[in-house]
Amino acid sequence: MSAPTDVNFLGLEGALADDATAAASILPVPFERTTSYRKGTVHGPRALLQASTQVELFDPHFDGYPCAMGISTLAPLVPASDDMAAALDEIEAAARGPLERRRLLVTVGGEHSLTLGPLRAAQSLFGDLGVVQFDAHADLRQTYDGTPFSHACIMRRVLDLGLPTAAVGLRSLSRAEAELIRRRRLPVIWGHQLADAASRFDALLEALPPRVYLTFDVDYFDPSLLPATGTPEPGGGSWHPTLALLERLFTAKEVVAMDLVELAPIPGQPASDFVAARLLYHCLGCYRRRIRGTAADPDLPVSED
Numbered sequence: 001m002s003a004p005t006d007v008n009f010l011g012l013e014g015a016l017a018d019d020a021t022a023a024a025s026i027l028p029v030p031f032e033r034t035t036s037y038r039k040g041t042v043h044g045p046r047a048l049l050q051a052s053t054q055v056e057l058f059d060p061h062f063d064g065y066p067c068a069m070g071i072s073t074l075a076p077l078v079p080a081s082d083d084m085a086a087a088l089d090e091i092e093a094a095a096r097g098p099l100e101r102r103r104l105l106v107t108v109g110g111e112h113s114l115t116l117g118p119l120r121a122a123q124s125l126f127g128d129l130g131v132v133q134f135d136a137h138a139d140l141r142q143t144y145d146g147t148p149f150s151h152a153c154i155m156r157r158v159l160d161l162g163l164p165t166a167a168v169g170l171r172s173l174s175r176a177e178a179e180l181i182r183r184r185r186l187p188v189i190w191g192h193q194l195a196d197a198a199s200r201f202d203a204l205l206e207a208l209p210p211r212v213y214l215t216f217d218v219d220y221f222d223p224s225l226l227p228a229t230g231t232p233e234p235g236g237g238s239w240h241p242t243l244a245l246l247e248r249l250f251t252a253k254e255v256v257a258m259d260l261v262e263l264a265p266i267p268g269q270p271a272s273d274f275v276a277a278r279l280l281y282h283c284l285g286c287y288r289r290r291i292r293g294t295a296a297d298p299d300l301p302v303s304e305d
């Protein structure tokens with residue numbers, strides 16, 4: 001079941017938003033089934049898209065217009081099934097189309113459990129994939145609240161797929177999760193190591209194959225920067241250092257798909273929504289530079305006023 005979207009990412013129109021020619025596609029998935037603390041991720045995609053209409057199309061970081069590559073916004077996907085496994089199958093099916101056309105798929109959630117859908121689609125098309133996780137929580141529980149599909153289990157399900165992972169910003173987990181990380185030697189930059197993340201990140205990426213899937217849980221950020229998430233944790237990532245890590249990721253690896261999850265908007269406080277929208281545009285700018293190089297940008301065929 002899907003409804004027409006009422007706002008495109010960045011408010012793009014015409015050729016810049018044309019799905020036939022876009023280099024990247026945004027798939028909004030307002031999916032919330034297992035959130036455990038503060039709810040509201042179901043409103044995340046809409047809030048991000050609304051905030052994105054206030055983002056400047058020109059990005060001084062890239063001295064150009066990342067949106068010039070074309071960014072389509074797909075109809076929001078609302079899984080029809082009440083069954084969690086079947087709902088994830090629906091998300092996986094929706095993710096296949098953009099990936100088959102070899103464009104960057106950006107899934108916007110929604111709770112973190114949805115990652116399994118686009119990730120399985122990417123794995124079936126690309127095979128050997130690494131998964132880079134930005135998150136406050138390890139999400140490595142075998143089950144949580146009686147279900148293996150909880151947002152608190154998503155990275156365990158990723159390990160079940162046989163995919164190598166690397167995590168940045170972890171600072172909240174159970175002892176069993178910490179032991180699993182140690183036993184399986186999962187590469188992690190902990191929350192308390194974020195100040196040195198730039199010097200540790202390359203070694204972290206070396207553990208992964210050339211193609212990666214990026215899953216970005218916004219609770220990775222410090223809540224002073226982004227409070228609008230279900231389970232905020234102090235001591236998280238700050239803005240410019242995080243943009244630099246993402247730039248390094250998109251340079252060192254071929255990011256084939258990504259998701260941005262767990263934005264739970266706070267009514268009357270749009271700053272978090274805007275942070276998430278800007279983060280996404282930065283990732284798209286990094287992606288475009290990888291596929292296009294650093295040639296000077298032509299002017300956009302639209303007014304910026």
Ligand SMILES: [Mn+2]
Nearest residue numbers: 112135139217
């Ligand atoms: Mn998470």
